[in-house]
Structure formats: structure tokens, C-alpha cells
Amino acid sequence: MRYRIASVADVRKDGYLFTVRDAHGEETEVFLIPCDENEKPPVQAWVNNCTHEQQRLYREEIGVVTRDGEIICPKHGSTFDSCSGYCDSGEAAETTLLSVEIEVEDGQVYLTDDDVRFLHDGPSDDDDDDAPDSTSHLQL
Numbered sequence: 001m002r003y004r005i006a007s008v009a010d011v012r013k014d015g016y017l018f019t020v021r022d023a024h025g026e027e028t029e030v031f032l033i034p035c036d037e038n039e040k041p042p043v044q045a046w047v048n049n050c051t052h053e054q055q056r057l058y059r060e061e062i063g064v065v066t067r068d069g070e071i072i073c074p075k076h077g078s079t080f081d082s083c084s085g086y087c088d089s090g091e092a093a094e095t096t097l098l099s100v101e102i103e104v105e106d107g108q109v110y111l112t113d114d115d116v117r118f119l120h121d122g123p124s125d126d127d128d129d130d131a132p133d134s135t136s137h138l139q140l
């Protein structure tokens, strides 16, 4: 089954955020980002988490920061290819963002990933993951 998320025209350079429920019942933020127009599909969907630490790449105030086809982590500046999700520099080097399966047809973006279910546009209502790193609350 597939679910229409947005039109390709809605996906701006700073991303398009939505929330899904994952296979574990957790709310997970995902963002759409334009990919190189010559690549197929012209949009990719990445889980809104840096691979280095539990940090959002899409922030409500600024969206996703991009430069020359790369997503820049606002925390430590690692850069991820918008199309492949691969990071070749910074703290997250040699990792790849978690993807969510989508399809683009007739200018519309559809969620096709059987492991997740679309909940709503915008950020997750579960706000407890705003903390930079859950382990940072631990005190010895």
C-alpha cells in the first residue's frame, strides 16, 4: 500500500518533514529532500537523525541545512550526500542515513515502506527525544 505525502514541488531545498510510526510503535520523524535532478527519484526520504549522535538534521526553525547537494548536520557539521545519504566527512564519516522507501510518480511523492505508517505532516508529538543524547542524563 502507498500513501501520498506531498507533491515534489512541496519539497523545498530545506526539506519537508513528516512523522511516521515505525515497526516498534515509535514515532519517527522523516524528511524529504530534493536530490540531484538527474538522479532518480528526484526526492529522497531520510530518518531525521544524524548517524553520529541522536541529533535532528531537520530543525523546526531552519529546516535542513544543505550546501552543494549535501545535508549538513547542525551539531558537528558532518555532511551527507542528499541522494545516497552517505557521509564522507566529519564525525559521522563512512555511515549512511537511514532511509524510508518512497516512490515518485506524476510529480507526487508516495510512502511505500511497509515498515512504517504515515501519521502526520510536521514534527513528532513525542517531544522527549529533544534531548541531545539520552545518556547525557546519566550521572555517576
Ligand code: FES
Binding pocket: 050, 051, 052, 053, 054, 055, 073, 074, 075, 076, 077, 078, 090, 091, 092
Ligand atoms: S551529531 Fe551529527 S555529526 Fe555529530
